[in-house]
Amino acid sequence: MSFCLDTYLQQSDDYKILLKQSGFKQCAQAVKDNSKQLVHVNAGEKVLGIRLIGIPPIPVGINPDKKTVCITYTKPCNGTSAIELPVSDDEIDDIKSKSIDF
Amino acid sequence: MKALLLLGCPEISSQTPMAMYTCSKLIDLGYDVTISANPAAAKLVKVSDPKGFYKHKSVNIDNYLDKVQDEDFDLIIGFVHKDSAATYFITYCTLMENTKKIALVFNRDQALVNELVEMVDESTDAYIATARAYHNPNPIKVSLNKALDEVLNNNED
Numbered sequence: 533m534s535f536c537l538d539t540y541l542q543q544s545d546d547y548k549i550l551l552k553q554s555g556f557k558q559c560a561q562a563v564k565d566n567s568k569q570l571v572h573v574n575a576g577e578k579v580l581g582i583r584l585i586g587i588p589p590i591p592v593g594i595n596p597d598k599k600t601v602c603i604t605y606t607k608p609c610n611g612t613s614a615i616e617l618p619v620s621d622d623e624i625d626d627i628k629s630k631s632i633d634f
Numbered sequence: 635m636k637a638l639l640l641l642g643c644p645e646i647s648s649q650t651p652m653a654m655y656t657c658s659k660l661i662d663l664g665y666d667v668t669i670s671a672n673p674a675a676a677k678l679v680k681v682s683d684p685k686g687f688y689k690h691k692s693v694n695i696d697n698y699l700d701k702v703q704d705e706d707f708d709l710i711i712g713f714v715h716k717d718s719a720a721t722y723f724i725t726y727c728t729l730m731e732n733t734k735k736i737a738l739v740f741n742r743d744q745a746l747v748n749e750l751v752e753m754v755d756e757s758t759d760a761y762i763a764t765a766r767a768y769h770n771p772n773p774i775k776v777s778l779n780k781a782l783d784e785v786l787n788n789n790e791d
Contacts, residue, residue, distance in 0.1 A: 555717040575721075575728040576699055583699040585718075585725045587757050608672045608695060609643035611718045 535623055536581035537605070547617035550602065553610050556586045562614035563602040567593020571631035579603060579627055580619065586612070592627055601627060635664055638702075638733075640695070640712040640726055641671035641679075642719030648740070648771040649713055650678040655775060656711060657688040659782065665709065670695045670726075695722060702726065707733050709785070711778075712760075714739045716746075720753045727758040735760035736781045742768035761785050 541547065551562040564570060572589030573579060584590050585606035593602030593616075601619050606612040637660045641653055653669065660667050667690040669679060676692050693701075710730055712723035714737050727735055737760040739750045744766050751762055763781035765773040 556721045575725040578700075583696065583725070586721045587724055587753065588728055606718050606721055608641075608718050608722065609645065609674065611716070612721065 535619065537603075537617075538582060540580075540617065541605075541615075544617075547615050550614040550616055552613050554612060554614075556604060556606065556612045559604045559612040559614040560586065560591050563591045563593045563604060566614075566616060567591075567595060567602045569594040569596065571628055572633050573627070573630045574632055577630050579630065580617075580623060589632055594624055594627065596624070599624070635666070635709070636707045637665040637667050637709040637711065638707045638726070638730075639667060639669045639690075640710060640719075640723055641669060641675040642713050642715055642722070643672070644675040644678050646715050646741070647769050648767060648774055649675065649715070650682055651771050652713065652738075652774050652778070653679050654682055654688055655771070656778060657690050659778070660709075660711075661689065663782070663786065667691070668693055668707070670698050672696075699725065699729070702729055704730050704732050706730070709734045709736070711736045711738060714750050714754060715741050717750070717753075720750045723754060723760075724757045727760060734785055736778075736785055737762045738765075738774065738778055738781065739763065740765040740767050740774045740777070742766065 551559050570591050575588040600616050602616045657667050669690050670693050714720045737754045741747050763777040765777040767773040
């Protein structure tokens with residue numbers, strides 16, 4: 533079964549909230565500040581089972597040593613949060629394959 | 635013709651009456667209307683129209699991103715009254731590059747209106763209509779009518 537971020541956030545507690553219920557630009561900066569590597573994806577791209585909402589190009593952070601990724605997570609009523617969570621190597625490869633960086 | 639109406643968080647009281655008004659206006663203009671919203675905003679629309687007078691299709695704002703394709707619609711109108719609403723509108727616009735777009739930006743705080751206009755303007759080619767309003771839908775209604783006239787070249791009230 534493929535990874536689903538919505539389910540993961542409801543059922544796990546090993547993720548870190550870098551910035552909570554803020555604006556997209558502030559959360560994109562938090563992703564950049566907390567990531568060793570960055571890839572950029574288009575708005576609406578499916579990453580970790582959700583469509584990323586935001587202003588393209590949307591940064592997705594990768595920390596290979598910790599095997600974590602940092603992403604923005606937006607909901608209409610709660611605004612945008614920046615979160616860091618552990619993922620598999622396959623998910624990291626999947627994110628890299630969606631990069632629009634040239 | 636098909637139009638997509640994108641709603642934000644329903645915390646602003648003028649959003650639901652403006653959704654009904656916009657739906658009515660678009661139906662009169664000959665559009666099949668789809669309203670994309672989160673469950674809270676969709677429920678307010680549903681309860682406001684118990685007899686289904688303002689005929690429209692209702693879709694979930696997150697799930698519909700899996701389905702929507704460029705050129706599925708002739709027009710997208712987004713209610714942009716907070717940062718998250720702007721980012722959802724920009725995301726939909728990214729996926730619907732060749733669709734006519736109207737961003738209806740409104741809030742009681744003029745500085746926030748200006749900030750949201752800048753966000754939308756930097757990332758889309760949408761026509762941006764603005765109103766400094768919160769409880770009172772009339773300034774938003776006037777702004778929407780002007781936008782529809784400009785974008786659709788339609789002179790109906």
